[in-house]
Structure formats: structure tokens, C-alpha cells
Amino acid sequence: MRIEYHRTLIADRVRNQALHDALRRVITPGATTVADIGAGTGLIGLMAAKLGAREVILYEAAEVVAVAEETIRANGATVCEVIPCHSAEMEDPPRVDVVVSETLGNYALEENIIDTLADARLRHLKDGGVIIPARVHQFVVPVISDGFYRELMVWDGVGFDLDLSAARTLSLNNVYVRSFAADDLLDGGKAAKEWDTVTLGSDANSAREGEVSWTLAAPHRIYGFAYWWQAELVPGVTLSTAPDAPRTHWEQLYFPLETPMVLEASESVLVTLSSRSSEEAGTHLAWSAVHFDRDGASKARQSLDLDKGWIP
Structure with missing residues (x-):
């Protein structure tokens, strides 16, 4: 137990x-x-x-x-x-x-709250009844501090003239529970954008996908993306795992990039996140990022997937 x-x-x-x-x-x-x-x-x-x-x-x-x-x-x-x-x-x-x-996790939907509350609304709740939480909002923002990325690159510094790049790739195709400070994030975290909203009970789709983009005002190197959520329990009462919210037992998540993206001012980055969750198969997460130049032409693309982060 x-x-x-x-x-x-x-x-x-x-x-x-x-x-x-x-x-x-x-x-x-x-x-x-x-x-x-x-x-x-x-x-x-x-x-x-x-x-x-x-x-x-x-x-x-x-x-x-x-x-x-x-x-x-x-x-x-x-x-x-x-x-x-x-x-x-x-x-x-x-x-x-x-x-x-x-039944919320560091990744909000990892305990199958969508399926659970969709069933509850159909079979457990009276007409006009209340579900708590009512909604979950999911946010993402670029990480501009290199510390989290360097932690995952230990494979490249082991020495002895060894190539451990296969293990490094597995490490980067994973999602990590971390706590971020304002300095770690684009615009101190104020640049965070909502990529998904779930109305619990009404929304029965446990496969989620969304995308958001940022055009940078100044040059930055992007090392991945930070994630958090905010749950509206009832109107006027919320819970949040944001870095600047009152601290809870939950933390934020770090979605790494395989290679940092170096963006100049007026260039942009688009991130797409997707997940699917079920009691039988657990939670699967995937994320991709595209770097666009000032004219909107794609310069680089990276795609990562939690399924690629497991030892076969």
C-alpha cells in the first residue's frame, strides 16, 4: 500500500x-x-x-x-x-x-479523470448536479534556461571515448517532473499559453491535442517547454500548478527538445502537444516544435514521443 x-x-x-x-x-x-x-x-x-x-x-x-x-x-x-x-x-x-x-496528476489527465467523470455524469450525477472539478486548463511555455537540458545530456560527458547517444535519445524522449523559476521561462512565465481545455463530465474525449506559437521579441535559445495546469473546481475556486501559484504537492513538467532551438528576434516557434490516456494503456505523450524564420519559412522541426523513451 x-x-x-x-x-x-x-x-x-x-x-x-x-x-x-x-x-x-x-x-x-x-x-x-x-x-x-x-x-x-x-x-x-x-x-x-x-x-x-x-x-x-x-x-x-x-x-x-x-x-x-x-x-x-x-x-x-x-x-x-x-x-x-x-x-x-x-x-x-x-x-x-x-x-x-x-484524480489529477502532474500531467493533469494521467489518472483518467476524463473517462471517470464522463461516466459519472452519465450514471452517477442527478440532472442539474455539480461536478468538481468543472474544468482543467493546460498551459505551456518555452524554457530558456539550460540547466534542465544539461542534466539530461550527462550521456555526452561520461568520457572514456564512449558514444552513449542512444541512451541520450531515450532520455530526451521523456517528460520530467520539475519546478521552474521565473528566470527559466520565456518572459518570466508570463508568455505561457493555453493549449487545451477540458470540461469535465461533458467532454468524453481522452485524446487531446493542441498547438500554440510565440514570436520572440529578442533572441533566445529554447531548450524545451514547461507545462502546468489550472483546475476550476467551482466558479471562483481554482487549483493551479503554475510556478507562481501557491505551492502544492504537484509540480510542473519539462518537455525537452533533442537539440536547443536558437531563435533570433522576430522568429517564431510553434509547439504541438498531444496525449491519450486510458486505464488499460496508461498515458502517452508526444510533442513537436517547429522553428520559423521572420518570413514564416520553416527552419527546423523536432518531434519527440514518450513511447520512444522506453527501453525496447
Whole structure:
């Protein structure tokens, strides 16, 4: 049992407070029914109970469900019922007023939240009910600091007159959890652009793709791209993994380039990101970048893919 992972969630006060604030806005004491999908140790379900929910159903398929059951008993939360399965496996589930599911990762969609909440909207939620989170916005920005890239180029400096370029290629076709400072990013991170938005519950497409571009005001060397997300839980309550947002247990992601792109002023770079996620196959990510000159002609293109980052 990965209780250490759950400890990091419990310790994330920013996350917990945002979820509590969102639930408080939608729960009418003594009336509202709630389903907590992916309940973990039961924290969010217990929050809903403490806020006055009439009934709380907690769905959890992993072995931590035993901890949730014991925690519910220890807190005397008689309005809570723990169901040891994934919500999608539940036959003829009871309909509720609010579905909440904090199944977000460093890559927002890696825990299949799209499929989970699309099913929840169809089978678990009452007409006119509320899904938390409501939307996820995904952002990307060029990385202009070389430190993250140099870390991955260690293969070229091992010495002994050895060529480890095959291993280097695998390293660069991977995505890395990192924390970025403003100086690492184009325009201090203010140049970040949204490449994808998911309306959870309504959008059932777990294959995502988007592209954005930047025209540079000054010369820069681009070493890859930083990624983060912002989740709108309910109107007025958000969670963000941006570098300048209140710190959470989540971090940003680094999408490297195979070779840094050297852009002059008025030249541009276009990045395309795509992902597909499923319970069976996990999450697959791919990204490409195109360097355009001042006249819009393509000068260089690179395409990377997480599938190329695994040892065959």
C-alpha cells in the first residue's frame, strides 16, 4: 500500500483548502448528496460530511480503501458509505447532487479523470448536479534556461571515448517532473499559453491535442517547454500548478527538445502537444516544435514521443 503517496495529499494544505472551499459552496446542509470518486483515505468525503452533506458515497478501488473504512468509523461519519470499487464498475449507482474527484496528476489527465467523470455524469450525477472539478486548463511555455537540458545530456560527458547517444535519445524522449523559476521561462512565465481545455463530465474525449506559437521579441535559445495546469473546481475556486501559484504537492513538467532551438528576434516557434490516456494503456505523450524564420519559412522541426523513451 502506497500510504506515503496519500500522506503527501493529506499534507497539501493548498489542495485541501481549495477542495473544502469548493464543497462548502455547493453543499446545502441536510440536503446535498455527494459521491467522492477515488476517495483514497477518505479525506474529501469526510470534508463533505462535516459540511453537512446528507449522504456521502466514497468509491475507492485500491487497497487504501481499508484505511478509508477505518477512518470513517474513527470519525463517526454515519452519513458516509465506502464502496470498494471504481465508480465505473458500479452497477446502477445511486444518483447524487455533487460528484467530486481529485484524480489529477502532474500531467493533469494521467489518472483518467476524463473517462471517470464522463461516466459519472452519465450514471452517477442527478440532472442539474455539480461536478468538481468543472474544468482543467493546460498551459505551456518555452524554457530558456539550460540547466534542465544539461542534466539530461550527462550521456555526452561520461568520457572514456564512449558514444552513449542512444541512451541520450531515450532520455530526451521523456517528460520530467520539475519546478521552474521565473528566470527559466520565456518572459518570466508570463508568455505561457493555453493549449487545451477540458470540461469535465461533458467532454468524453481522452485524446487531446493542441498547438500554440510565440514570436520572440529578442533572441533566445529554447531548450524545451514547461507545462502546468489550472483546475476550476467551482466558479471562483481554482487549483493551479503554475510556478507562481501557491505551492502544492504537484509540480510542473519539462518537455525537452533533442537539440536547443536558437531563435533570433522576430522568429517564431510553434509547439504541438498531444496525449491519450486510458486505464488499460496508461498515458502517452508526444510533442513537436517547429522553428520559423521572420518570413514564416520553416527552419527546423523536432518531434519527440514518450513511447520512444522506453527501453525496447
